[in-house]
Amino acid sequence: ASKLSTLMFQITSVKIKCHICLCMQVLTVSSSVPLRVSAALSTAEESRVKLESLLEKERVLSNTLQQHLQGAQVWADSIGQVLGQLDTLERHMKYLQCLADILEVLTQFHWPFISPPTQTLSPPANAQELNSQLELLVSQLLSLQTSDDLISEKKEIPSRPGQSQTPPLSLPIQIMLLPLSKRFRYHFTGNRQTNNLSKPEWYLTQVLIWMGNSSNFMDEKIQPVLDRAGAKVNARVELCRGLLTLAQEKLAQDAPRLLYDDALFCHLVDEVLQFEKELRGTHSYPRTYPGVLHILLEETVFQKWLSVERKMAVEKVDAMLSAEGAWSSQYKDITDMDELKAPDCAETFMTLLLVITERYRSLPCPRAQLSFLALQKELVDDFRIRLTQVMKEESRQPLSPRYCAILNAANYISTVLSDWGDNVFFLQLQQAAVSVGEEILGPLGATETGRLASLEGSLFEALLALLERLRGDMLGRLLDAVMRDVKEKAQPYCKDRWISLPSQNDQATMSLSSSACPMMLCLRDHLLQLQQMLCLPLFQTFWQGLAERLDNFIYEDLILYNHFNEGGVAQLQYDMTRNLFPLFGHYCKRPENFFKHVKEACIILTLKVGPALLLCDMLKQSEEDEGILNHQQPSPESALNELGVYKLAPSDVQILLNLRSAWLKQ
Numbered sequence: 095a096s097k098l099s100t101l102m103f104q105i106t107s108v109k110i111k112c113h114i115c116l117c118m119q120v121l122t123v124s125s126s127v128p129l130r131v132s133a134a135l136s137t138a139e140e141s142r143v144k145l146e147s148l149l150e151k152e153r154v155l156s157n158t159l160q161q162h163l164q165g166a167q168v169w170a171d172s173i174g175q176v177l178g179q180l181d182t183l184e185r186h187m188k189y190l191q192c193l194a195d196i197l198e199v200l201t202q203f204h205w206p207f208i209s210p211p212t213q214t215l216s217p218p219a220n221a222q223e224l225n226s227q228l229e230l231l232v233s234q235l236l237s238l239q240t241s242d243d244l245i246s247e248k249k250e251i252p253s254r255p256g257q258s259q260t261p262p263l264s265l266p267i268q269i270m271l272l273p274l275s276k277r278f279r280y281h282f283t284g285n286r287q288t289n290n291l292s293k294p295e296w297y298l299t300q301v302l303i304w305m306g307n308s309s310n311f312m313d314e315k316i317q318p319v320l321d322r323a324g325a326k327v328n329a330r331v332e333l334c335r336g337l338l339t340l341a342q343e344k345l346a347q348d349a350p351r352l353l354y355d356d357a358l359f360c361h362l363v364d365e366v367l368q369f370e371k372e373l374r375g376t377h378s379y380p381r382t383y384p385g386v387l388h389i390l391l392e393e394t395v396f397q398k399w400l401s402v403e404r405k406m407a408v409e410k411v412d413a414m415l416s417a418e419g420a421w422s423s424q425y426k427d428i429t430d431m432d433e434l435k436a437p438d439c440a441e442t443f444m445t446l447l448l449v450i451t452e453r454y455r456s457l458p459c460p461r462a463q464l465s466f467l468a469l470q471k472e473l474v475d476d477f478r479i480r481l482t483q484v485m486k487e488e489s490r491q492p493l494s495p496r497y498c499a500i501l502n503a504a505n506y507i508s509t510v511l512s513d514w515g516d517n518v519f520f521l522q523l524q525q526a527a528v529s530v531g532e533e534i535l536g537p538l539g540a541t542e543t544g545r546l547a548s549l550e551g552s553l554f555e556a557l558l559a560l561l562e563r564l565r566g567d568m569l570g571r572l573l574d575a576v577m578r579d580v581k582e583k584a585q586p587y588c589k590d591r592w593i594s595l596p597s598q599n600d601q602a603t604m605s606l607s608s609s610a611c612p613m614m615l616c617l618r619d620h621l622l623q624l625q626q627m628l629c630l631p632l633f634q635t636f637w638q639g640l641a642e643r644l645d646n647f648i649y650e651d652l653i654l655y656n657h658f659n660e661g662g663v664a665q666l667q668y669d670m671t672r673n674l675f676p677l678f679g680h681y682c683k684r685p686e687n688f689f690k691h692v693k694e695a696c697i698i699l700t701l702k703v704g705p706a707l708l709l710c711d712m713l714k715q716s717e718e719d720e721g722i723l724n725h726q727q728p729s730p731e732s733a734l735n736e737l738g739v740y741k742l743a744p745s746d747v748q749i750l751l752n753l754r755s756a757w758l759k760q
Contacts, residue, residue, distance in 0.1 A: 207307040208277070228315070233323045235265040260383060263336050264327050266316070271336040274304055278340045291348055294362050298369040301341045305334050305377050334379050338386065341369070345389040353398050360402055366390060367453055374456070384458065391462055400469060403450060407473050410446055414439045415480060421499040435629040440503035443477055444510050455519060460526035467523055467553065474507065474557050482564060492568075492575040493620070498627035501568045505632050508561040515552030524553050569632070573639050576620045581647065583612040588652045592662035593755050600661070604668045617644075617677055637681050641688035644674075649691035653699075659755050663699045670696060690741040697738055698750045709733065710751045713744050 263271075281288040282297045290296065309330050316329040345366065352359040370387050373379045390399055414420060420439040436444075447470050454466040481500055488497040514520050528547045545551030552558070586609040598604065606614065621640075625633050648670075658666065670692055678685035686693045701709065716730045730744040739747065 207304075207311060210307050225315075229319045229322065232266045232316075232319045235269065236320075236323050236325050238265060260335070264320075264325060264332055266320075267327075267329070267332040267336055270316075270333065274337065275340060282344060291351060292358055292361070294345070294348065294365045297344055298341060298365055301337045302369065302372055302377070304337055308333055309377070331380060331383070334373075334377060335383060338373075341386055342389060345386055346392075349389055349392070349395050353394065356402055356405070359398060360406070363390065363399055363402075363453075367456075370456060387457055388459075391457070391459055396462060396465075400465060403453075403466070404469055404472075407446060407450070407469075408476070411443060411473070411477060411480070414442045415484075421496050421503075423499075423502075433630055434506050434509065435499075435502045435627070436506035437499040437503050440506045444507060447473065451519075460523070461530055463523055464527060464530065467520075467527075471554070471557060474511070474554075475560070477507070478504070478557070478560055478564060485564070485568060489571060492571045493623070495627055497568070497572070498624070501565065501572070501632060502627075502629050504561050504565045504568065505629060508558055508565065509631075511554040511558055511561075512552075515554050515558075520553055521549065524549065527553060565632075569636060569639065572624075572636065573643060576624075576640060577643050577647070579620065580613060580616050580644065581651075583616040584610075584647070584652075587613050588655060590656075592656040592658045592666065594659060595661035595665050597659075597661040598664040604664070604672075606673050607665055607669050610669050610673070614673055614677065617674075621677065621680075634681065637678060638688060641678055641685070645689040645691050648674075648689075649695060653692070653695050653753070654749065657753050657755050658699055663696075663754070667696045667700055694739045694742045695750055698742070698747055699754060701737075706751060706754065709737075710748070713748050713751075716744065717748075 278297070278300070280286070281300070283289055288296055312329040312333050320327055320329055345362075349362065352362055366386055366389070370385045373385050374381065379385065390396060417438070421437045423435050424438055424441075426435070450466060450470060454463055457463050457466075481504055485497065485500045488494060488500065491497060524546050545555075546553070587607060590607060590609045617640075621637060624636055628636060653666070656662075670689070671686070674692075675685045675689065678688060682688070698706075712733060713730055730747075734740070734742070734744065734747060742750070
């Protein structure tokens with residue numbers, strides 16, 4: 095333990111000595127270079143101070159620079175905008191230069207043609223050069239129009255009723271329109287005397303004149319250039335579109351200002367319709383492009399138009415019905431033109447409806463056309479009511495010319511409406527009525543809608559039914575009046591001595607019964623009179639109805655009322671076949687077919703005694719054997735048919751057989 099302690103002490107002593115030695119060495123070195131270390135430390139301190147100063151300056155400078163940049167950004171943005179505007183102005187200058195070039199060129203071609211171009215104008219000396227310049231400039235403008243910038247700037251124009259979307263005008267045409275547009279606005283805006291609300295024809299006619307004056311130039315000069323440039327447009331149509339824009343804008347401004355002046359408003363409508371007619375006809379403007387009619391379809395303007403049309407139509411109807419010659423036909427002395435014998439009031443009324451049809455026929459909106467159709471139907475029904483009122487005033491004298499004229503009027507209107515129902519235009523309206531008609535014409539019902547859709551019915555079906563009822567009622571009154579007169583004149587004839595007339599063998603020649611003369615004369619006079627006063631279709635209906643009534647009257651009041659001897663039967667047959675039937679033979683080939691009761695009664699009454707008794711026995715036997723099936727015995731009907739009797743029943747024939755006095759004694 096002591097050795098270990100000594101060893102440890104020695105080791106520790108050695109370590110201490112070594113440490114002391116090392117310290118002495120360090121102290122020796124440190125003391126040898128104090129100035130160099132001090133100088134280095136001093137330099138390092140100075141560098142640190144300078145670095146902090148520089149960093150502070152950098153922060154200050156950075157802040158100052160940031161503030162400066164923020165302030166300068168506004169100026170930079172402003173300068174950038176100005177530069178952009180300068181760039182735009184430069185492009186506009188180039189564009190305007192292009193415009194100026196094409197307007198110098200167009201001027202040398204004498205554009206615009208304010209007055210009709212004359213053939214005496216000689217072409218310019220440099221025509222070839224001008225044509226080349228024109229083609230180059232038009233091509234450049236077309237390229238410019240199709241650029242993305244212009245395409246992106248296109249604005250959608252909201253469509254009006256009946257107006258479809260149309261592509262923008264081609265740029266060359268827009269430029270050509272500039273001088274015309276300037277002239278139009280100079281004359282037809284502001285306080286110019288030519289800007290007159292009461293004279294819409296001035297600016298509408300001017301537009302048409304410009305179209306006509308420019309058409310040849312557009313076809314001969316501009317169209318070939320457009321074709322070679324690959325532009326699929328019609329130069330003349332494009333110019334018309336541009337000129338139409340001027341008229342449309344003017345009309346849109348003027349129309350609302352005329353809503354409270356009926357006369358000026360009607361004049362405007364007339365001029366617009368005439369303008370549209372010339373535009374589509376004379377200038378062949380495509381119907382796929384809108385004209386000016388859509389201006390009249392603006393709701394307030396359109397309702398005013400309907401109101402004015404209704405008002406003017408009613409006034410005209412009042413005037414035509416109160417005119418002196420309202421119930422006479424202007425063609426009464428011209429046979430070939432007076433088949434329907436329509437009185438002036440009816441013909442004038444239907445002409446009025448036809449004019450209204452022509453006014454709305456070209457409207458581009460089916461709803462508007464159906465609104466006018468509803469107005470026409472309203473006017474027809476009103477006219478029918480007026481006819482009914484006048485008819486009731488004349489009903490005490492149904493054979494008067496005025497009563498017959500009213501009947502002709504109802505028939506004429508019905509005939510014209512029936513023809514209209516088969517007209518292509520009204521058939522097209524009929525299809526439109528199926529889809530949108532209820533909004534305008536009122537509820538149609540499933541049955542009526544189905545009939546309209548299948549073209550079985552017509553738009554005028556209800557009106558035709560009412561007119562047919564009026565016509566039937568008036569014809570019935572007319573027949574009643576004639577039959578009253580005939581029956582009165584026929585009384586002596588019906589009560590003649592039919593059972594005691596002399597035999598045919600006792601007379602040299604047969605002649606008309608003297609008692610039948612008043613009845614026959616009455617019939618003849620009425621037929622001749624009404625043939626002159628009624629139109630052919632009505633007269634045919636009348637005489638056929640008269641024949642039917644007369645057949646029943648003679649059969650029931652004369653034949654069944656009397657008994658006949660051989661002379662009476664012969665006289666009756668002679669009166670009928672040689673006098674009555676021929677009265678109606680002027681109107682058909684076999685008039686006896688319209689007097690079946692009388693004709694067949696004469697067949698039975700003129701039978702010889704033997705066949706008559708056999709027929710009577712057969713009919714009695716058939717009556718007794720009724721219900722018993724007998725194939726060997728012919729039926730009464732077949733036996734009567736063999737005699738030429740088809741209308742009369744076996745029971746009627748038995749009654750007739752009992753009217754022969756000679757047979758009653760058998």
